Amino acid sequence: MLKYVYDFFEGDRSRADLLGGKGANLAEMTRLGLPVPPGFTISTAACRAYLAQGAPPAGLFDEVNAHLREVEARLGRWLGDRHDPLLLAVRSGGRFSMPGMMETILDIGLNDATVGGLAAHSGDERFAWDSYRRLIQMFGRTVHGVPAEEFERELAAVRAAAGPGGPGAAALRDLVETYKKVYAHHVGHDFPQSPHEQLYLAIRSVFESWNADRAVLYRRREHIPDDLGTAVNVMAMVFGNLGPDSGTGVAFTRDPATGAPGVYGDYLPDAQGEDVVAGIRNTVGLPELERIDPVSFRRLTEIMRTLERHYRDLCDVEFTIERGKLWMLQTRVGKRTPAAAFVIAAQLVDEGLISADEALHRVSGGQLAQLMFPGFDLDAAPVPLATGVGASPGAAVGRVVFDSAAAAAATEPVILVRRETNPDDLPGMIAAQGVLTSRGGKTSHAAVVARGMGRTCVCGAEAVRIDPERGEFTVGDRVVRAGDVISIDGSTGRVYAGSVPVRPSPVARYLAGELSPEADPLVAAVHRLLGHADAVRRLGVRANADTPADARRARAFGAGGIGLCRTEHMFLGERRELVERLILADGPAERDAALAALLPLQRADFVGILAAMDGLPVTIRLIDPPLHEFLPPLHELTARVARAEALGEDPGRDGALLVAVRRMHEANPMLGLRGVRLGLVVPGLFAMQVRAVAEAAAQRRRDGGDPRPEIMVPLVGDVRELTAVRVEAEQVLAGVEGAPEIPIGTMIEVPRAALTAGEIAAEARFFSFGTNDLTQTAWAFSRDDVEGAFFGAYLERGIFPVSPFESIDTAGVGRLVRLAVAEGRAARPELTVGVCGEHGGDPDSVEFFAEVGLDYVSCSPYRIPIARLAAGRAAV
Numbered sequence: 001m002l003k004y005v006y007d008f009f010e011g012d013r014s015r016a017d018l019l020g021g022k023g024a025n026l027a028e029m030t031r032l033g034l035p036v037p038p039g040f041t042i043s044t045a046a047c048r049a050y051l052a053q054g055a056p057p058a059g060l061f062d063e064v065n066a067h068l069r070e071v072e073a074r075l076g077r078w079l080g081d082r083h084d085p086l087l088l089a090v091r092s093g094g095r096f097s098m099p100g101m102m103e104t105i106l107d108i109g110l111n112d113a114t115v116g117g118l119a120a121h122s123g124d125e126r127f128a129w130d131s132y133r134r135l136i137q138m139f140g141r142t143v144h145g146v147p148a149e150e151f152e153r154e155l156a157a158v159r160a161a162a163g164p165g166g167p168g169a170a171a172l173r174d175l176v177e178t179y180k181k182v183y184a185h186h187v188g189h190d191f192p193q194s195p196h197e198q199l200y201l202a203i204r205s206v207f208e209s210w211n212a213d214r215a216v217l218y219r220r221r222e223h224i225p226d227d228l229g230t231a232v233n234v235m236a237m238v239f240g241n242l243g244p245d246s247g248t249g250v251a252f253t254r255d256p257a258t259g260a261p262g263v264y265g266d267y268l269p270d271a272q273g274e275d276v277v278a279g280i281r282n283t284v285g286l287p288e289l290e291r292i293d294p295v296s297f298r299r300l301t302e303i304m305r306t307l308e309r310h311y312r313d314l315c316d317v318e319f320t321i322e323r324g325k326l327w328m329l330q331t332r333v334g335k336r337t338p339a340a341a342f343v344i345a346a347q348l349v350d351e352g353l354i355s356a357d358e359a360l361h362r363v364s365g366g367q368l369a370q371l372m373f374p375g376f377d378l379d380a381a382p383v384p385l386a387t388g389v390g391a392s393p394g395a396a397v398g399r400v401v402f403d404s405a406a407a408a409a410a411t412e413p414v415i416l417v418r419r420e421t422n423p424d425d426l427p428g429m430i431a432a433q434g435v436l437t438s439r440g441g442k443t444s445h446a447a448v449v450a451r452g453m454g455r456t457c458v459c460g461a462e463a464v465r466i467d468p469e470r471g472e473f474t475v476g477d478r479v480v481r482a483g484d485v486i487s488i489d490g491s492t493g494r495v496y497a498g499s500v501p502v503r504p505s506p507v508a509r510y511l512a513g514e515l516s517p518e519a520d521p522l523v524a525a526v527h528r529l530l531g532h533a534d535a536v537r538r539l540g541v542r543a544n545a546d547t548p549a550d551a552r553r554a555r556a557f558g559a560g561g562i563g564l565c566r567t568e569h570m571f572l573g574e575r576r577e578l579v580e581r582l583i584l585a586d587g588p589a590e591r592d593a594a595l596a597a598l599l600p601l602q603r604a605d606f607v608g609i610l611a612a613m614d615g616l617p618v619t620i621r622l623i624d625p626p627l628h629e630f631l632p633p634l635h636e637l638t639a640r641v642a643r644a645e646a647l648g649e650d651p652g653r654d655g656a657l658l659v660a661v662r663r664m665h666e667a668n669p670m671l672g673l674r675g676v677r678l679g680l681v682v683p684g685l686f687a688m689q690v691r692a693v694a695e696a697a698a699q700r701r702r703d704g705g706d707p708r709p710e711i712m713v714p715l716v717g718d719v720r721e722l723t724a725v726r727v728e729a730e731q732v733l734a735g736v737e738g739a740p741e742i743p744i745g746t747m748i749e750v751p752r753a754a755l756t757a758g759e760i761a762a763e764a765r766f767f768s769f770g771t772n773d774l775t776q777t778a779w780a781f782s783r784d785d786v787e788g789a790f791f792g793a794y795l796e797r798g799i800f801p802v803s804p805f806e807s808i809d810t811a812g813v814g815r816l817v818r819l820a821v822a823e824g825r826a827a828r829p830e831l832t833v834g835v836c837g838e839h840g841g842d843p844d845s846v847e848f849f850a851e852v853g854l855d856y857v858s859c860s861p862y863r864i865p866i867a868r869l870a871a872g873r874a875a876v
């Protein structure tokens with residue numbers, strides 16, 4: 001016969017799948033000999049069976065009765081006994097904690113007869129009637145959905161009528177009569193007097209609470225599967241509401257906010273569990289419990305030490321003291337802030353409870369990211385003006401601007417405020433300290449782009465009404481004008497008027513080399529754990545960096561080189577004019593002149609970057625975007641030419657540019673003339689860049705440096721494209737005296753390249769996966785167009801568990817990576833393989849890249865510590 005019910009003696013913590021987290025840990029505490037009221041757990045399998053057939057599986061309640069009889073025998077008290085009744089708690093608890101989502105019913109077993117027994121045996125009539133009214137209320141609400149207010153209203157009336165000591169026994173007895181009427185009125189029949197029937201109904205309703213709307217919603221948000229079901233724990237009641245020598249509380253074995261050692265918790269004398277949550281009375285700290293009941297306090301701290309040594313981690317507990325006797329009602333490995341996670345992991349290593357390898361698994365890259373952001377000094381913050389979605393963490397203060405051009409032109413820190421953003425806002429987002437939008441959620445354009453570049457962002461602050469024409473926004477009747485200072489908190493989503501003081505994160509300061517590792521316990525913990533990650537990781541970590549300043553920052557953060565140095569910016573600014581000359585060139589002579597003018601400028605750029613990364617590899621990507629991105633926009637040119645013509649003037653060069661821009665217009669630039677294609681159709685363009693790299697390296701060598709450039713060709717789909725570029729590049733390299741050996745490799749960022757990686761590897765010294773483009777081309781969607789359009793819906797409906805631009809889609813895009821690594825290495829065993837998409841800084845993706853066997857990941861400088869940690873975790 002199937003077994004559905006397990007006594008606390010039978011289980012242990014390894015069986016959380018079957019017993020739920022709460023049940024498994026109650027069993028574990030029982031096994032440890034800790035004072036847990038006796039009881040048993042009905043398995044999640046029973047719940048699944050119940051939900052599947054809409055009725056309890058055959059034999060379930062017989063099994064429950066058998067276990068109940070054992071509990072009764074052990075305690076010498078019986079459910080329904082009118083002299084000294086056993087009362088029961090019926091508590092939900094699934095595999096994963098879903099705080100407050102499901103049901104618990106206390107005081108099962110009270111009825112018109114047993115309430116007298118409870119009163120007599122406890123010697124406290126008031127307590128007995130109060131417990132009875134609690135049962136009717138909890139049972140009515142949970143089993144039949146009677147609104148809590150219906151009961152609360154009556155309770156409030158009785159409390160108001162009572163003196164300062166609270167309602168007496170007679171008043172509570174009357175209240176029970178009133179409650180029964182409320183119950184019967186709503187439910188259509190009387191409150192069940194049979195304790196066993198109460199028990200069965202309570203069990204069924206806990207099963208059913210698995211599918212309550214809020215539980216379903218919670219699971220979707222937390223990615224908890226819907227088909228697990230909950231376990232039900234049935235256990236003897238103990239009472240914290242039996243007078244001043246009783247009480248109830250919650251405690252942590254260390255401070256869950258800071259990780260500071262020493263127990264930490266709240267206690268409420270003369271109360272039952274739900275009172276703590278209800279916040280009717282103020283709790284006191286544990287030191288107060290030490291004063292009230294030193295014996296129980298010592299026992300509690302002893303037990304918490306036992307639990308911590310046993311679980312080898314921070315635990316939290318729920319406990320109740322009944323007339324001086326301590327009972328443990330729950331424990332689990334406790335939730336904690338990111339700071340506490342690092343501090344506690346390091347402490348546990350010091351205490352010999354866990355190894356350094358294990359410590360890496362007690363923290364995450366995401367937590368480290370949180371710790372690197374500056375924060376507002378909350379003591380100095382005013383009441384928020386509005387609250388939106390905290391979309392990209394950080395604390396930003398600046399003057400309000402309403403358009404991207406104003407942000408880009410600003411000389412002081414600014415906050416870009418928009419209804420929503422689009423790709424045209426990019427320059428403004430780069431220039432601003434932070435971005436505030438009134439529309440969109442965590443997957444809106446603003447949110448995604450801001451996270452990608454580490455800009456603070458609050459989005460979807462719906463109370464903010466933006467009027468760009470008038471240059472102001474309003475929240476209710478408050479008006480904020482362009483130029484006014486606001487502060488936005490990208491973690492909490494809060495928006496403040498005025499300037500809130502910002503505290504830089506000590507962790508970021510330490511990582512940038514500005515603070516010593518001994519600065520404080522948190523910094524010391526980060527230092528230790530990152531040091532260990534570096535010692536064990538097999539994956540290299542490089543930076544995506546385009547300027548000497550970025551390269552220096554990346555190096556301070558621990559980068560082992562540059563995995564992606566974009567060269568696009570080397571064609572911008574004042575050099576635009578040279579690009580225009582290149583495009584308008586009439587014949588090879590003019591074109592070569594334009595290229596020759598660009599050469600020394602780019603050479604100087606490379607010298608700076610190679611100097612900053614001296615001795616480390618610098619992978620330089622030849623120009624990637626379509627050339628027309630470097631020309632004025634079509635509408636602007638059209639207007640300029642039209643104006644000149646209207647005035648009867650000669651549009652001059654604008655006329656020719658307009659023709660060129662029209663000619664080069666692309667319906668789909670992402671899939672158009674860019675990357676290697678551009679290099680093959682614009683003669684001399686790649687050669688100029690290759691020469692600039694080689695000459696820069698030669699100069700660095702003359703200056704005593706150790707330059708290690710590598711040249712990377714973007715957007716290759718066929719080996720013949722790469723061959724053509726390589727042959728030309730090698731000719732150029734051979735002609736530059738004093739240059740080091742410069743390897744030539746390719747990006748793998750279109751599916752065809754991944755599928756023909758074996759052929760391509762024959763011509764490439766290295767691969768670097770451009771997983772942004774590979775994601776776009778594998779899925780056939782353009783990031784700029786889809787993130788705002790339907791990603792929200794896809795995430796909500798669970799089609800994407802997470803955006804494929806945030807964490808690599810291992811089943812599809814990841815499969816292309818896997819295949820290309822295998823075939824590339826088969827063709828060329830010494831092939832170096834890395835990744836330089838944004839996924840290189842995402843902890844989950846880093847884990848995947850380590851598993852696939854890449855040599856390195858490359859990510860933006862401020863993600864480097866996160867990637868180092870994730871790479872360390874992946875190695876142990």
Ligand code: ADP
Nearest residue numbers: 089091100104235236237238272273274318329
């Ligand atoms: P949740 O999972 O929402 O925390 P619990 O099942 O832990 O729900 O129950 C909520 C509260 O009910 C507990 O914190 C505790 O105070 C009280 N409680 C649970 N079991 C018992 C019991 N056997 N005796 C007395 N109080 C209990």
Ligand code: MG
Nearest residue numbers: 022318329330
């Ligand atoms: Mg609990």
Ligand code: MG
Nearest residue numbers: 714749770773
């Ligand atoms: Mg690309």
